[in-house]
Amino acid sequence: MRTKIVAGNWKMNLNAGQTQTLLQELISQLPQTSAAVMVAPPFVNLPQALSQLQGLPVEVVAQNMHYADSGAFTGEISADMLVSIGVKTVILGHSERRAYFGEDDGMLAKKVAKAVEKGMKVIFCFGEELPDRYEGRHFEVVQRQLRNALFALPEGAWRQLILAYEPVWAIGTGETASPEQAQEMHAFIREQVAGAYSRPVADAVSILYGGSVKPGNAAEIFSKPDVDGGLIGGASLVATDFLAIVNAFR
Numbered sequence: 001m002r003t004k005i006v007a008g009n010w011k012m013n014l015n016a017g018q019t020q021t022l023l024q025e026l027i028s029q030l031p032q033t034s035a036a037v038m039v040a041p042p043f044v045n046l047p048q049a050l051s052q053l054q055g056l057p058v059e060v061v062a063q064n065m066h067y068a069d070s071g072a073f074t075g076e077i078s079a080d081m082l083v084s085i086g087v088k089t090v091i092l093g094h095s096e097r098r099a100y101f102g103e104d105d106g107m108l109a110k111k112v113a114k115a116v117e118k119g120m121k122v123i124f125c126f127g128e129e130l131p132d133r134y135e136g137r138h139f140e141v142v143q144r145q146l147r148n149a150l151f152a153l154p155e156g157a158w159r160q161l162i163l164a165y166e167p168v169w170a171i172g173t174g175e176t177a178s179p180e181q182a183q184e185m186h187a188f189i190r191e192q193v194a195g196a197y198s199r200p201v202a203d204a205v206s207i208l209y210g211g212s213v214k215p216g217n218a219a220e221i222f223s224k225p226d227v228d229g230g231l232i233g234g235a236s237l238v239a240t241d242f243l244a245i246v247n248a249f250r
């Protein structure tokens with residue numbers, strides 16, 4: 001049985017005080033759930049989140065990291081630094097990192113390999129842009145993103161991977177992939193993993209959907225057999241919305 005996951009990617013939102021408030025709201029209403037719940041605040045608020053969530057079933061996740069162990073990379077954060085404060089999971093490959101910070105498949109392959117080497121779990125994001133879908137290239141694009149960044153990893157690394165399919169046209173736009181579109185792509189992704197590795201590896205990996213998941217559409221999207229949860233952006237900044245999405249698994 002695959003792990004069901006609801007992860008909130010806070011992106012570049014919430015200062016220290018706002019972080020404390022949102023976490024308090026989440027903690028006070030935390031439901032019983034079979035899903036693993038995660039939140040990803042910006043780097044500077046990770047220690048506070050770790051402290052507030054200590055002993056609670058909400059994992060604190062980083063939004064990014066560098067591929068080098070250390071060195072002259074002003075403004076960057078290493079895997080060691082994250083691990084040293086207690087962060088065990090990192091989001092890599094988000095479309096905003098790809099679009100605004102020049103992260104390509106080659107760089108992401110290095111980042112994923114480093115995170116895996118350091119014992120971290122990775123939520124690896126990928127997905128096609130709107131023209132790709134209009135022009136029928138979406139499967140090809142996703143296949144290439146997976147192959148270039150992940151398929152050179154040893155099979156054992158897959159125990160540390162979580163995939164997050166995020167069609168770029170659905171991120172922050174209010175437009176969501178239909179549950180059928182999500183299921184179709186997730187099944188395709190699982191086939192790619194089965195082809196590159198094995199059926200057991202493919203069946204074990206959690207594949208999350210991301211892109212305008214809201215309380216009103218989460219249950220239907222999560223009901224699809226190859227959708228194992230969601231990576232939530234905007235709706236994760238409102239405690240009641242995020243918890244309603246978590247509850248969509250009940």
Ligand SMILES: O=C[C@H](O)COP(=O)(O)O
Binds near residue numbers: 166212234
């Ligand atoms: O990481 C989360 C995704 O980018 C989705 O963001 P969104 O829920 O605001 O569309």
